[in-house]
Every structure is written in structure tokens, then in C-alpha cells.
Amino acid sequence: MAHADGSRELAALIALMHRARAAGDAAELGFVIVNESQQMLAYRQAALWREGLQRQVGALSGLSELEPTAPYVQWLGGLFRHLAAQPGPDCRLLSPDQLPAALADDWAAWLPEQVLWLRLADQGALLLARAEAWSAYEQKLAQELAHCYGHALTLFAPRRDLRQVAWDWLKPGPRQRKLLLALVLLACVPVRLSVLARGEVVPRDPLLLRAPLSGVIASIAVQPNQRVAKGAPLFALDATQLSGQYALASRERDAAQESYRVSAQLAVTDDKGRLAMAQERARLEEKSIAADYSGRELQRLQVTAPQAGVVVFSDRNDWQGKAVAVGEKVMTLADPAQVELAAWLPAAEAIDVAPGARIVLYPNGDPTATHEAEVLRVAYKAEAADGGLLAYRLQARFVERVPPRLGQMGTAKMYGDWVPLAYYVLRRPLTAARQWLGW
Template sequence: MHPAPGGPSPGNHANNVRIDPQQLAMLWQLAARARDAQTEATLGFTVVNETLSLLPYRQAAWWRGTAPGTVAAVSGLPESDPNAPYVQWLGALCRVLARAPETAAPSAADATVAAPTERARAFTAADLAVDPSAAHVVQDWQAWWPEHGLWLPLADRSGRSLGGVVFARDAAWTAVDCALLGELAQVWAHAFAAFGPRPSWFERARVILKPGRQQRRVLIALAIACVIPVRLTVLAPAEVTPKDPFVVRAPLDGVIDRLYVQPNQPVAAGTPLLGLDATTLQSRYALARKDFDTAQEEYRQTAQLAVTDDRNRLDMAERKGKLDQSAVQLDYTAQQLARVRVSAARAGVAVFADPNEWTGKAVAVGEKILLLADPAHVELSAYVPVADNVDVKAGATITLYPKSSPLATYEARIDSVAYRAEPTPDGVLAYRIRATFSDATARPPLGAMGTARIHGNWVPLFYYVLRRPLTLARQWLGW
């Protein structure tokens, strides 16, 4: 049976190290327990406590290498208190060992002991005394620890430090102890790496761009990708609007009495569309009719008297003028009264929102009320925000993706682009684009709304990616 990856293989560290089969079995069990740990805390507890079944020791602690470094687990304690003096001393010791591994080199007497492994490093207080920054650690050594310590650094596959495990006991560490703990260190490092934070994109990029053949390949691929031609596109809200509609406007000042049609109702030419309140006009017409009848009667009487009286002949011209004025006023009032009902000038579909919004509303002469549109004669209106404009020109293609039909698309060709941006109903400053559908037989229904993809010029990929950042940089720096 071959050992699992990262499992025990003591022969990798030393050629002449003989290991007891029972220790090898226990090593296998500890590796399995480390791989089965569900949380980082469980794994730390297993490392500092259950390793005692493999090797004897008095104290053990796991030091998490995440800056600034903390003692996360201590043997014999369910949870370590970071404010405890012993835990603080352990943290200082681990920082010294991790910061200056050369100070933790084995002494001359123990050099043959630590030689079989590059991971486990035995040390004593005398080994740390050469480092001036470890003076406070050496001073308190006798109060907390036995004579011999063992530092087991942990690192992931990329070499990033994950911390370490430190052991202490009265007896010196043997080559077998270092070999066994060196194998366990690989398993523990792999397990702790699974619970640790994932490397950031910057760290991954730094590994990929590490000088070498891979770096050259990546840079060549990026250079080729930057010059790949792509087409500038922009997404804009769009709506299917009538083309050349007939605008129905208020014929005179007044109040809308009622609308005779419903939204999107097909109407024929001559169909009544709306009516204005005629109460005021009827009163004016009745008054104008009364004035006309009075002026006509006065003119008739004056004409009869003028036959026998020359003085009345002079009044005929004045009476004739008043009669003509009243006739004009009567004719004008009659024409206005005839215009209170508006009929369709041509066939089409009545396009407006809600009839209740217009009923009883006062309108001024010429005010737009509704549209008469031909459903077969439509166009596409898109609104490109100023910030997303890609220098769209007439003749470019545009694709509509209607919201009501997610699987349908409609191609159109741009007819005109507004030279001036205007606010949209949503308050966004945008250019209005009008386009004609390419397929005369397949057109979306009138009023359909969706998103339009507008196609611009062909540009290199690096320009496509950096276009918006360059625009913002120029606006901010004033290039």
C-alpha cells in the first residue's frame, strides 16, 4: 500500500532512521485525524494535544502566522487566553523563531540530532541567546518551559508561511522525533491551508508573472490579446414608436368633455375621437345669434324709413356695418362650436395613455392630446446616454432585444442621431436615435420596449477596455 499524498514517508528525510511500526501506525492515524478536521480550531486542538500519543512532550502550542501572529491553541487548554502571561510569552517566542530562523539553529551538541530534517528544528535557551531581540524570551525561559524545545514551521505549497507548532520537553529531541514531526508538518500545513484565506488576485498574478518562461508566455499572450480587433458597442433603452404619426391637438381653448376612443383602439377616418365642453360656446353662439337678429331688424327698419326720409339714408351705412359685424361674430362662434368634436383625419390606432387623465382637463389651443399611428409603419427610438456615446453615425446597425419577447431580436439601421442631448423621462441626458427596421415583414409591435445594442467602429481590445478609464482620467486631469 502506498502512502497518501502528504502522508507519512519518513524515508524522505533520512536514510538511516529506523521507526517503530507502532509509531508509523500512530503517525498514519494522526494524519487521518488532521485531514478529517471540520474546523481550524478542531485541527489546532488535535495538533497540540493528540500528538502526545506519538511522541512524549510536556508543552505544545500552535502559532497562527497571520500578521501579527497569535497563539491559537495550547496543549492542555480547551481555549487559549491571549492575555495570559504564558500565552504572551509563547507568542513572543514564536515570533522570534519565525522571524529569525537562523537563531533557532541546533547547538553543536545536537547537530547530529536535527540533521535528518529540514523542517523540525531543535533549540534551547542558549541557541536563542545570540539574538538580542530574544533577551526577554530567554530571561523567562526557566519560569515557563523545560530545557529542550522543537520548532516546526508550517508553509503551503507556494512557500507562504502558515505559522508553526512548538514543542517542549526535558529530554533532547532525537532524529526519529524530527523525522516523524517533519512528516506530520506536511499534513498539518496542507490542512491549515484549506482553512486559511484564499490567495488574492494580486498574489496569484505575482506567482504567474514570476520571471521565467511562463512570464514570457503570459506577456506575449497579453500583447496579442490587446491588439485583437473588437467592435465598440453600447446598450441603450429603446422603444418602438410610430413613424410619421398624425398628431391630434386641441382645436381651441376649453375643457375636454370626454374621449370616444380607448388606448390602442383602431379607428377609421372620420371616427369621433374626443369632444370639448360646449356650454360656454353655446352661450356665446346664442348671444351672437341674438345680436345678429337685432342688427338685421334694425337694418330692415332703417331701410324702409329711408324710402321716405332722407335722414334715415345716412343711418343705413351704420346699420349695415353693425349687421356685418354681428354676422362675422355669429359665423366665428358657429365655426368654434362645430370644432368642439374632433374626428380622425385618417385611419390608424389611437395612441395615448389613460382616458381618465384627459377627461375634465383644461387644454390650450394646439396642445397635443393623442396620436394616430399606423401599426405597420413603425421605427425604433433609442436613447444613448452621453457617458456611453461611442460616436454613433447614421447607417450603423442596431439590434433590439424586446422585454416582452426574450428570444426575439430585431435588426435596424440608424437613420438619424440627434446632435443635441436632451433629458429623458428618467432624467438622464441622452442622444435620441431613430432607426428603421431592416426586415419589412418582421417588426415588433407598436409600443414594445427593450434594450438596444448599438454597434460602433472596430477598435483594438486594449482601447475597448480602457476607453472609459481614459475618459475619466482626461476629465479629471484636464488633458
């Protein structure tokens, strides 16, 4: 018989635990806890206390709805709050002499003598009351039920939102004062103000090679970024028109030379011939000057390198056959050992960068390399850069012995003054707020 009773109790315990885990919401679970627990434990009154955002009595045995303002509910709330704040075992027997006078005086009006208090993990507590004493076996059984109920209540535990978490951290207290002090100290930590910009390695003091005359580029004799020696041919303009002009001027000069020779022979025997000789000589000088000028212009159509270096331009196909005006830039002749850094600081993120400030180039083609430089000049006026953005042009000198390759591009990080960390973090949000609010 004892074995059969134990089996029935075990089956009832398993069924009750399953019923608790299968509850659809917190109200249904509370009803199971305070009412259906009588299948395992005999009691006269049961009360469930819920912890969380709102600490309150969650359910009472024999009642489908609670009235929070009822005296019994108010007294139970004070009792649970007092017990939750007291250290002790998760399962214990209560008596009036363990309570403050304000709670102990009303004990007889609301509860019988024998009260069992069970902690439901961190989700609340369960109070069971009756007139008979609780045996050790019943207390053990009640602990098993409490463990199951606490686990089931976690499913319906209210989630703490960010506002509640923030309030818990910010409400006055020793921890909050330490946190505030740490934040103030952290906000005052000095950091170096910096900003990122587009950077490029450009030649220092390059020699610009311009079109000597207006015309059409007939040929490009070099490749982009090719090393050339002094006097090497670079490009040539179309000579068709100037060649014709030079040939015509040469013929006119030869004809004037012949006319002058004839007039000189006549001047020996004829006085009128002397006057004609003077006129022919002036005409010969005029045609000689025109022919010499056309010859010099024809020689200027071929542009050569005035010194050794590297020719920098975009593409041969972009220039061949292109009409250029006199003085128009065609290419640049640079010394690959004499380079500097050009960076474009966006006007929207401009900081105070003075000559001598530190700037670091991170090349796109070599993510492991860095090149330090020192700012030489900063443009006072922002100009439109690539992409249509306004930017200030900066020029910097590399401080390392081996400079980067000419034409290398990357990201330049410019450093300004030392500022507090709070200013570094809030600089852009404050700027956006000022632009939006207009102050």
C-alpha cells in the same frame, strides 16, 4: 517479548503522531519533529527544513532558538537547497561524495557519517544524523514519521498572497514571455464597440392632434391605443361659453335683419330712409359675420380623426376636465404598421454612432426576441431624458419585415467602430481616471 516490543513501538508511534497533529503552532511542531522523534529513532543531530515563501532551516535538535547567521545553519541551508533541487526518492542515505565540493569539504565539521534525509511532502525535509548505520526497519519507520510530519506541517504552511502569485507569474522566464505574448495578442483582437441605452418603439411620422381652441376638455371618445376610422370623434372641448356666444350672435343677427327690413320699407317713401337702410345693412353684415364665426368655432370644439390609425395618449382621466391652450398636444394618431425605434444614448457613455450604424432592440416583454434596426438620425445636442440624465436621441428604422408592436420598450444595443480589445476593456476606466485626474 518481541510481540511486547512491537506493541510498545506501535503505541509510541501513535502517541508521537498525535503529538505532532496536536501542536499549536509551527514552532511547537518543529520542536516535536527534531527532538521528540528520538522516542522512535536514535540519532545525534536533527534538522528541519521548511519550504514556502521563505525557504530556511526551521528547527535544530537541542536548540530552542536559531541564529540564522551561524555557520552551521548557513551550511545546512546550502545542503537542503541542493538536495531539494535534486530528483530522487523521498527517503535516502547521504554521503559526502554525493555533494558538490563546497558542501562536501565541510561535511566532517558539521555532521557524522550516517545521515538519513527524508522529504516531508511539499512542506520541507528532515535530516537525521548519527554515527551508526541506518537499518532498513528504521528507514521504513522514519518514512511513516515523515508522512505524518508532512501532513501536520500543511496546517501551518504559509498562505501565498495575491502579490506573491502575481510575482511568480510575472517574474522573467519562458512561461512569462509566452504569457506576455498571449496577452499582447489578445489585447489586439478587434471587437465591436457597443453601448446599451433605453429604447422605445414609436410611430413614424405621427399626426399630432392638438387643441383647436383654448378651453376645457369635456370628453374623450376613445381609449388609449384604440384603432379608429377616418372621421371618428376623438375628443371635445366644453361648449358652454361658445354656445352662449353663438346664441347671442344669432339673436343680434336676427335683430339686425329686422331693422334692415324696416329701414328698407321706409326708404321707398323717405329719402332719409335710404341713408338709414345703408347703415342697417352694414350692421346686418357685421352681425352675420360674428354669428357665422361663432358657429364655426362651435363646430371646431368636436375633434375627429383626419385619417385611420391608432390614437396614442396616456389616460382618459388625465385629460378629462383639463384646461388646455390653443395648439396644445392632446394625443397622437399613428399608423401601427409605420413604426421606428427611438433610443436615448447616455452622454456619459456616448460613442461615435453615425447614420447607417447597426442597433438591436431587446424588448422587456419578450426576452427571447430581438429586433434589428438601422440608425437614421442622431441628435447633435444632449437633452434631459427620463431620470434627469443627459442623453442623445437616436431614431432608427427597423430592417425586418414585421416590426415590433407600437409602444414596446426595452434595451437598445448600439454598435460603433471596431476597436482593439484593450481599448474596449479600458475605455471606461480611462475616462473615469481622466475625469478624476483632470488630464
